[in-house]
Amino acid sequence: MDLATLAQYVINGTFASSVYALMALGLTLIFGVMQIADFAQGALYMLGAYVSFFITNRAGLSYFLSLPAAMVAVAAVAAVNHLAVYRPLSRAGGATTFVAALGIMLILQNTALWAFGADFRLIRSPFGDARVNVLGAVITYQQLFIIGVTGALIGGVWLFLRRTRPGKALRAMSQNRDAARLAGINPDRTALTTFALAGALAGSAGALVSPLRAFDPHIGALAILKSFAIVIFGGMGSVPGALLGAVIVGLAETMTAAYLAAEYADLIAFVLMIAVLFVRPQGLLGRAGGP
């Protein structure tokens, strides 16, 4: 294999990883704080793509405007999910919230189907077909933009978690719920922040890939399943674990498609996850004891 081909795979893999990273980050934050596997995040990703579509293709506004708009709009939906469903059900816990999450996903997905139709959509990229060559591999400006924005968002989340009061409250809740409450942290407000943040991340992921991958109201399902696998692979509740998991899965998928067969690429995330569950149930970077 020559260097150019390898470089191309690494670039494609990094691009795939960045989308997974955004989704997995939100999922792992919610899991850490609330112990909920929020499947509805898949539908939020889909909504992000549609918000972006309506702002660029229908309202004729800039794609760059659609990104923050998608983040705000989807964060609002995520906040509503929390207030209307997860908070009232928080005492039930475990499998029941899993069912509620599926309920939300069905509602959002089918509302989208009803409102937007079943047609596949694609957004015009503001970069057109512009591309650069790196070590003989081709990378489009849109891909570069996605990787760059993802990096910036992850950096932003990192700063938020380390430097701000609500961010520190979020980390404290995730490490020890009872101690956090004793320290005067408001669990409901922190949970709301977490959902809004995760929603913004899922919305950004949807808006970011909408010029590259055609979407319909069903795209959320596979995306959330894979992100979920990544989060378990990396360690539920672990932020570095989710990011590492996203990178490994993104690269592994690209390599599987390249060297094995394209139809097995979707399987790899789940196979990795099963493997890690048997060898190290708490995930790569998860804390022992776990959920």
Next chain:
Amino acid sequence: MRRVLLLAAAAAAPFVFPTLAQRNLLVLIAINVVLVASLDLLMGSAGLLSLGHAGFMGVGAYTSALLVIHYRAPFLLALAAAAIAGGAAGFLIGYPSLRLRHHYFVLVTFIFGIILTLLFTSLVGLTRGPMGLPGIPFASIGLPGAGRYTFNTFQSKMPYYYLAAAIAAAVLWLRGRLLQGRLGFALAAVREEEDLGLAVGIHTHRYKVLVFSISTALAGVGGSLYAHYTTFVSPEVFTFVDSFNLFVMNMIGGAGTPAGPVVGPVLLTVVRDALRGISPVAAEIAFGVFLIAAIAFLPAGLMGALARLRAREAS
């Protein structure tokens, strides 16, 4: 007494509901009873959750369909093979994963359900992948002295309904008996306090693997019944959403209650169909709302809530 009433109601149902659409629902209910009863062996009896049951149903459906298509296997043999394939898949997955702690076990079942669906999609040479397997032959059973009888479900739903209902009744009977023996004792211990079970000499892992294999074998039976009814299977019928559907039917009916595996499928199959009659999209939205409402107001399921109500009146 209650059993006799249930059997009588099941026997009379196609006469009370004579249209093709109604009888179609009756067949689907009977198949769902098989599937939910199989799931309840885990959830209700052992407190183990499986969120991948549609995958095992798919294993049975494809096994049965392929045997009949390629080898002209008799239906009853294909049905048995579906049970064996489902049970074998369950054994292979259950043996290692039932050593994991409960949360992780649930995740593993969920993910294996997805892996099975993805395999149905990617093993194109065997399953024709996303295009699905059309033209699965009708079930046909040789009757001694009376030749062969073919269940042509396009002409009439009634004979197949009785076939499916008979198998459902057999599965319900088996479920009752399974809980009366050593397995039932062991599962009660697993459900209530596994450490104490170990301390009094119950090799709990062995019984968990056993019940998981039986449960997935019965899911395979449900899959075979489904395949020869619709004569078409594709990966889309065995997704994680379908696994959730079974879980919800089990939960709404009331896991671990005697009537739960009948009440859940009847209620949800009818409700979903009625909603779909109005509008397919509205049906899914309403189903989503229904899911959330159900866990908010009926966490122990309908039969569980009724039992509690009766207990309150009694005391």
Next chain:
Amino acid sequence: MAILEVERLTKFFGGFRAVAALSFAVEEGELLGLVGPNGAGKTTTFNLITGFARPTAGRIRFLADDVTGHPPHDLARRGLVRTFQHTTLFARLSVEENVRIGCFMQLPPGLRPTLLGLSPAERARLDGRVDEIVAFAGLGRHRRSAAQDLAYGDQRTLEIAVALGASPRLLLLDEPFAGMNHGEADLCMALIHRTRGRGVTVLLVDHHMDTLMKHCDRLVVMHHGEKLAEGTPAAIRSDPRVIETYLGGPVDA
């Protein structure tokens, strides 16, 4: 003859040494007390002996067989049965059902009894056994009550009854008197003495030195995971190391 022999049993949790080269033996028919302050390693020792934890080093012999590292269900099959420190019952099931599951090993083996239920004769034999144990434990009045609805003392009694269902040769009781008032503790002790009358050897763990002194044939005293002393209550009472480190001064009985 020794029914249980523990040889240089050691358990590390990470760098923490919970049990250190502990050796002792339980003689057939005796009531042996394992005593020591909280954190002395008693419960860890218990978990090692009963297969709920794996020793880092050392050997455990039961009825002359090496059973080190065997799983709990295998030990129970051999006749080594335990109760737990915190009340551990099939909480939602009735007293009868609890004891019935305790009798699991008496169920007939084979495919039919496993999958298709017991025959009427097998059922009757099981019910007779359950009735006998429930009456023996003095729980007859509560036989249909859910375990979780019993008074605390009755719950702990039921734990012993469930263990008796498994026909133990050696019964290990982990702090059976914890949280009991005096009346309850006396009743429980009486049940333990009656249990010995059935030919059951008993190993009792507790941190109340005086209770064990009064009832046990012999005592093993633990401190920081090590054995401090072993002997009859009288010998323990006069052991200078016990007096120094555990009793904090001379004891007057």
